[in-house]
Amino acid sequence: PDESRLQPLIQPWPLAGSIGKTDLGLILAGDGVYVKDALGRSLIDGPAGMWCVNVGHRHPSIADALRDQAMTLTYTSPWYTSNNPARELAQMLADRAPGDLKHVFLTTGGSSAVETALRLMQFYNNVRGRPQKKLIVSRQGAYHGSTYLSASLNGRPRDHDWMDGATELARKLTCPDPFRRPEGLSIDAFEDFLEDEFRTMIEKEGADRIGAFIAEPVQASGGVLIPTKAYLTRMQAVCREHDILFIADEVVTAFGRLGHIFASQAVFGVEPDMITFAKGVTSGYFPLGGVMVSARLFDELRRSNHPDAMFAHGLTYSSHPIGCAVAIRNIELLENGILDHARAIAPYFQERLKTLEDLALVGEVRGIGLMAGIECVADREHNNPLQIDIEVGKRIDRHCQDLGLLVRPLINMCVMSPPLVINKAQVDSVVEILRQGISKTMD
Numbered sequence: 001p002d003e004s005r006l007q008p009l010i011q012p013w014p015l016a017g018s019i020g021k022t023d024l025g026l027i028l029a030g031d032g033v034y035v036k037d038a039l040g041r042s043l044i045d046g047p048a049g050m051w052c053v054n055v056g057h058r059h060p061s062i063a064d065a066l067r068d069q070a071m072t073l074t075y076t077s078p079w080y081t082s083n084n085p086a087r088e089l090a091q092m093l094a095d096r097a098p099g100d101l102k103h104v105f106l107t108t109g110g111s112s113a114v115e116t117a118l119r120l121m122q123f124y125n126n127v128r129g130r131p132q133k134k135l136i137v138s139r140q141g142a143y144h145g146s147t148y149l150s151a152s153l154n155g156r157p158r159d160h161d162w163m164d165g166a167t168e169l170a171r172k173l174t175c176p177d178p179f180r181r182p183e184g185l186s187i188d189a190f191e192d193f194l195e196d197e198f199r200t201m202i203e204k205e206g207a208d209r210i211g212a213f214i215a216e217p218v219q220a221s222g223g224v225l226i227p228t229k230a231y232l233t234r235m236q237a238v239c240r241e242h243d244i245l246f247i248a249d250e251v252v253t254a255f256g257r258l259g260h261i262f263a264s265q266a267v268f269g270v271e272p273d274m275i276t277f278a279k280g281v282t283s284g285y286f287p288l289g290g291v292m293v294s295a296r297l298f299d300e301l302r303r304s305n306h307p308d309a310m311f312a313h314g315l316t317y318s319s320h321p322i323g324c325a326v327a328i329r330n331i332e333l334l335e336n337g338i339l340d341h342a343r344a345i346a347p348y349f350q351e352r353l354k355t356l357e358d359l360a361l362v363g364e365v366r367g368i369g370l371m372a373g374i375e376c377v378a379d380r381e382h383n384n385p386l387q388i389d390i391e392v393g394k395r396i397d398r399h400c401q402d403l404g405l406l407v408r409p410l411i412n413m414c415v416m417s418p419p420l421v422i423n424k425a426q427v428d429s430v431v432e433i434l435r436q437g438i439s440k441t442m443d
């Protein structure tokens with residue numbers, strides 16, 4: 001086949017030199033924390049795919065669950081029928097979710113989970129006779145997906161500024177980025193500033209028009225932004241005051257990345273009205289996502305006499321039996337040792353990565369659980385973002401690949417979110433390779 005015609009179909013835009021005739025970036029196999037590429041190299045999978053291969057690659061027990069389910073029941077309609085793995089998974093999720101999040105709508109990934117949550121919010125407000133309460137507040141730096149509405153909530157303008165009219169429902173608050181907070185503000189004052197900004201927005205738009213506030217507990221693709229201590233609690237309190245649904249987008253933070261099945265309550269002490277999840281729920285072995293929905297919200301919909309009381313929303317592959325069987329086995333594995341391991345190794349992972357702050361190019365290394373971001377700066381004294389070379393993340397990635405590590409480049413950052421099964425020796429390798437890779441980038 002003519003490779004130049006095939007390539008754009010396989011990969012529509014260039015990723016770190018993976019387009020063209022070279023085999024760079026072509027991954028052939030995986031095993032535990034390692035992947036093997038077409039050049040025959042064994043690489044530590046630093047970003048765990050895209051924050052998702054939580055139990056590691058090629059786990060035999062997940063492969064068994066996948067195969068067993070395929071040999072039992074591959075598919076059944078989620079509309080007219082149900083299936084046992086879906087029922088079992090729904091129960092497991094309800095047992096582990098915080099507060100009264102007792103219902104789950106299963107989807108095919110993160111974007112469809114966010115889209116579902118937003119449609120539910122609109123439907124809920126229609127049923128309550130307030131169809132105009134439908135604006136959605138997100139934050140700069142956010143990432144919520146690549147479908148029309150979810151993309152309109154993303155922080156990066158280039159995700160949506162070409163979609164005429166698409167952002168009519170979206171409103172954005174300041175990026176809760178402690179590292180780049182407005183000059184002169186203490187952390188406490190920054191928290192006040194963020195809350196005040198939300199209150200001012202509510203005043204301006206009207207509480208009767210704002211339907212939801214959506215937030216990643218830790219902004220992941222926005223640069224691993226860890227909220228200040230009381231930020232989420234304070235934002236949730238404002239939501240409750242104004243009857244605004246609080247949606248926690250846990251597509252990255254759930255299923256062990258922060259050491260717990262769900263992180264909202266366990267790590268940040270908040271009980272959202274909905275939680276969206278995907279990625280780690282199957283450790284990337286099958287595309288699956290979902291929304292946990294509070295019983296309060298669900299019961300109100302069920303009791304309603306509204307003529308449209310049936311939430312007309314369904315995906316062909318919702319509740320996919322194979323995806324659900326994989327998710328069940330994945331959660332069992334997480335709870336039979338992997339979560340404990342992730343919690344135990346996280347401080348070592350963070351401490352070791354922090355040592356990279358002595359490199360002149362590194363402005364800050366920040367992280368929580370098994371996710372971390374290394375932010376490069378042009379000038380450490382003023383912490384200016386590295387603007388001379390916005391490709392720095394990609395250059396670090398290329399050097400690190402030569403040394404045996406895959407890195408997720410994010411403009412002036414590198415992100416690390418390895419499989420949760422990473423051990424201390426592998427953490428040491430990651431840090432050593434990053435040190436060499438970043439040093440080479442500075443040369």
Ligand code: PMP
Binds near residue numbers: 143
């Ligand atoms: N929300 C968050 C927080 C994400 O990180 C992502 C994916 N990176 C999504 C939603 C969208 O998920 P998907 O790509 O599975 O549609």
